[in-house]
Amino acid sequence: MNTPAIPTPAAFSAPAGEAIVARNIEKFFGEGEARTRALKDVSFSGHFGEMLYIVGPSGSGKTTLLSVVSGILRPNGGTVQVKGQSIWNMQADALCEFRLHTIGFVFQDYHLFPRLTTVENVAIPLILQRRPWDEALAEAMRYLKVVDLEERAHLPPVKLSGGEQQRVAIARAIVSQPDILIFDEPTASLDGDTGKSIVSFVRNEVLNEQRCIVIVTHDSRIYEYAHRILRMEDGQLKGTQDGESILGD
Amino acid sequence: MRALRTNGCTQAKKQLMQSNAPRHHADTLCPDSRRSRAPGAAHFLSTSPYPMPFTGLNGQIRLAYKLLVNDRAKFAALLLGITFAVFLIVMMMSMFAGVLQRSSATVINVGAKIWVMDPAVNTPANAIPMPDFVLDAARSIAGVRYAVPLFSGTGLVKLKDGNYQAASIVGLDDSSLFGRPTLLQGRIEDIYAENGFIVIKDADFEKLDNPTIGAEFEINDHRAVIVGIGKVTISGLFGVPTLYTTYNRAIQYLPTARFTTAFVLIEPKSATDIPHIKEEIKRLGYIALTDQEFIENTSRFYEFHTGLGMNILIMTVISFIVGLSISGQTFYTFIIENLERFGALKAIGAKGSELVAMILFQSTFTALTGYGLGIGLCAGLIALAKARLPDYAAVITFSSLGIALVMVLVIVAISSYIGVRRVLRIEPFDIFRS
Numbered sequence: 001m002n003t004p005a006i007p008t009p010a011a012f013s014a015p016a017g018e019a020i021v022a023r024n025i026e027k028f029f030g031e032g033e034a035r036t037r038a039l040k041d042v043s044f045s046g047h048f049g050e051m052l053y054i055v056g057p058s059g060s061g062k063t064t065l066l067s068v069v070s071g072i073l074r075p076n077g078g079t080v081q082v083k084g085q086s087i088w089n090m091q092a093d094a095l096c097e098f099r100l101h102t103i104g105f106v107f108q109d110y111h112l113f114p115r116l117t118t119v120e121n122v123a124i125p126l127i128l129q130r131r132p133w134d135e136a137l138a139e140a141m142r143y144l145k146v147v148d149l150e151e152r153a154h155l156p157p158v159k160l161s162g163g164e165q166q167r168v169a170i171a172r173a174i175v176s177q178p179d180i181l182i183f184d185e186p187t188a189s190l191d192g193d194t195g196k197s198i199v200s201f202v203r204n205e206v207l208n209e210q211r212c213i214v215i216v217t218h219d220s221r222i223y224e225y226a227h228r229i230l231r232m233e234d235g236q237l238k239g240t241q242d243g244e245s246i247l248g249d
Numbered sequence: 250m251r252a253l254r255t256n257g258c259t260q261a262k263k264q265l266m267q268s269n270a271p272r273h274h275a276d277t278l279c280p281d282s283r284r285s286r287a288p289g290a291a292h293f294l295s296t297s298p299y300p301m302p303f304t305g306l307n308g309q310i311r312l313a314y315k316l317l318v319n320d321r322a323k324f325a326a327l328l329l330g331i332t333f334a335v336f337l338i339v340m341m342m343s344m345f346a347g348v349l350q351r352s353s354a355t356v357i358n359v360g361a362k363i364w365v366m367d368p369a370v371n372t373p374a375n376a377i378p379m380p381d382f383v384l385d386a387a388r389s390i391a392g393v394r395y396a397v398p399l400f401s402g403t404g405l406v407k408l409k410d411g412n413y414q415a416a417s418i419v420g421l422d423d424s425s426l427f428g429r430p431t432l433l434q435g436r437i438e439d440i441y442a443e444n445g446f447i448v449i450k451d452a453d454f455e456k457l458d459n460p461t462i463g464a465e466f467e468i469n470d471h472r473a474v475i476v477g478i479g480k481v482t483i484s485g486l487f488g489v490p491t492l493y494t495t496y497n498r499a500i501q502y503l504p505t506a507r508f509t510t511a512f513v514l515i516e517p518k519s520a521t522d523i524p525h526i527k528e529e530i531k532r533l534g535y536i537a538l539t540d541q542e543f544i545e546n547t548s549r550f551y552e553f554h555t556g557l558g559m560n561i562l563i564m565t566v567i568s569f570i571v572g573l574s575i576s577g578q579t580f581y582t583f584i585i586e587n588l589e590r591f592g593a594l595k596a597i598g599a600k601g602s603e604l605v606a607m608i609l610f611q612s613t614f615t616a617l618t619g620y621g622l623g624i625g626l627c628a629g630l631i632a633l634a635k636a637r638l639p640d641y642a643a644v645i646t647f648s649s650l651g652i653a654l655v656m657v658l659v660i661v662a663i664s665s666y667i668g669v670r671r672v673l674r675i676e677p678f679d680i681f682r683s
Binding site for chain 1: 307308309311312315316319320587589590592593594595596597598599600601602603676677678680
């Protein structure tokens with residue numbers, strides 16, 4: 001694979017403990033003849049300190065799987081444990097609380113609020129956690145500093161470039177210091193260099209021993225940053241590859 | 250660029266570590282520092298370009314406030330819709346209330362507790378004269394402290410310049426002068442002087458060429474002299490000046506039918522006597538109404554027998570529909586534009602009830618702000634109109650404010666319901682799929 005300078009991987013590389021355990025996940029969409037089986041008996045686990053990719057062609061079920069394991073799409077069968085808790089046995093409000101405190105999301109289109117400032121966007125998870133407004137913004141400001149955007153704190157997101165918006169979305173996802181980070185196509189709207197720099201940043205600065213990052217992507221240019229890659233096809237897991245073997249490829 | 254960003258981030262972490270901030274602030278990405286608090290580190294808030302009026306409120310409400318008001322075009326459109334609707338609703342009802350109030354001006358100004366009249370009388374302006382025995386019979390009813398006649402009619406005043414001006418003439422009981430106005434100039438006993446009249450200084454006063462005491466003119470070819478200038482609580486509805494004189498002079502000056510008593514005014518000994526008095530008057534073939542009943546009858550007549558009430562009702566309903574359309578449509582658009590972001594909030598962990606609270610706050614805040622603006626606009630316009638047009642009949646009543654508030658709340662409820670339905674229906678999974 002023709003790769004530009006590869007950033008130094010995180011100091012830790014050995015996965016430590018299971019952050020996500022999905023067993024025999026089944027998911028159907030539609031009714032009657034239109035009923036389709038989106039996930040077929042999918043099992044996998046994600047570990048703390050691991051950057052786990054889910055890859056595969058469009059329609060293979062990777063986003064559905066991501067939704068199921070992150071607690072926003074109820075499966076028709078199987079179990080999902082996040083940090084040892086069976087999330088689909090939780091009541092709806094408890095699951096919301098769990099997501100709020102345990103899982104951070106970076107959406108493909110970022111979904112930043114254009115009418116809020118950058119720092120206010122970052123503070124949203126803390127505000128939802130009922131932290132006082134000023135305190136939430138102070139905390140958000142620190143995370144903007146980490147993603148090197150403190151000077152843009154009071155601009156609306158629409159004034160930022162795509163890469164900057166992505167970093168704002170990352171800051172928003174990590175501001176509540178979640179154990180699990182979910183990225184949906186993080187490089188889809190970015191050029192190659194920017195995409196790589198973002199993923200490199202995530203690997204070097206965001207990943208740590210007590211966090212698991214799950215990334216759904218099509219972008220083979222960023223495979224090199226993965227500890228492990230799950231390949232999906234037709235709603236099934238078709239194989240697992242570790243990051244070093246990818247680099248070897 | 251990649252190196253720059255990575256270095257920048259690392260530098261930020263180093264700076265945090267070198268600063269006096271607690272250790273966990275520097276190591277911000279470590280879960281060990283989870284939910285750490287940041288003592289006194291909100292200095293940048295003062296540089297925020299956005300106003301923050303809800304500093305004491307829950308952060309989610311403040312978030313909802315900012316999402317609403319920072320979308321200035323939508324917020325302005327929402328406010329415009331509500332303000333316009335409230336303005337129209339209150340204005341229509343205020344004008345109607347003003348008309349109704351003035352239509353009962355004689356009842357309010359004279360101040361009698363019980364009014365005896367022909368059953369066919371709808372308003373104080375269309376009195377049907379009654380024979381004198383009604384007065385005598387009324388005086389003989391148990392529970393009546395006293396009863397006096399009142400003349401109410403219209404005369405034609407010939408001014409010094411030869412022009413004619415219609416005027417409302419009120420003839421007061423000669424012995425008691427019950428229902429007399431408060432005098433601004435002159436003495437009340439001068440009403441007994443030859444050709445004596447008291448003119449009311451109201452919006453129509455100038456139509457008699459601003460008469461002073463001693464001014465003379467003709468009423469139905471009789472000489473009349475102004476002996477006093479008085480004031481009353483409310484001006485009449487029909488835009489004509491009002492003159493007070495004695496009952497006997499009034500029936501002498503004005504052409505009358507066989508009977509002359511427009512109303513018999515009764516003062517009961519106590520409120521408990523009123524039903525008995527009414528019953529006894531009914532036996533005579535007439536009706537006795539309390540002042541409030543007479544005012545209500547008058548209002549009912551204008552509301553349901555003149556077309557005025559229906560027109561006002563139609564205008565009020567149209568105002569409501571216009572307000573609902575503008576506000577509902579704009580609020581719906583606002584929700585739709587933010588729908589994916591609400592979905593993102595749901596994915597992040599916002600509960601449905603929290604999103605509902607945010608939407609309800611947004612709609613209620615808009616409604617109450619628009620309500621206040623609408624009332625203010627209405628009050629300002631009425632004040633301006635009254636300054637320019639003394640005859641302008643509009644009064645903002647508590648009931649019109651209440652009705653407008655209810656209508657605004659209905660607008661809010663409908664708009665919110667539509668928005669809430671959409672927000673509750675969106676699945677966070679849709680955000681991923683989008």
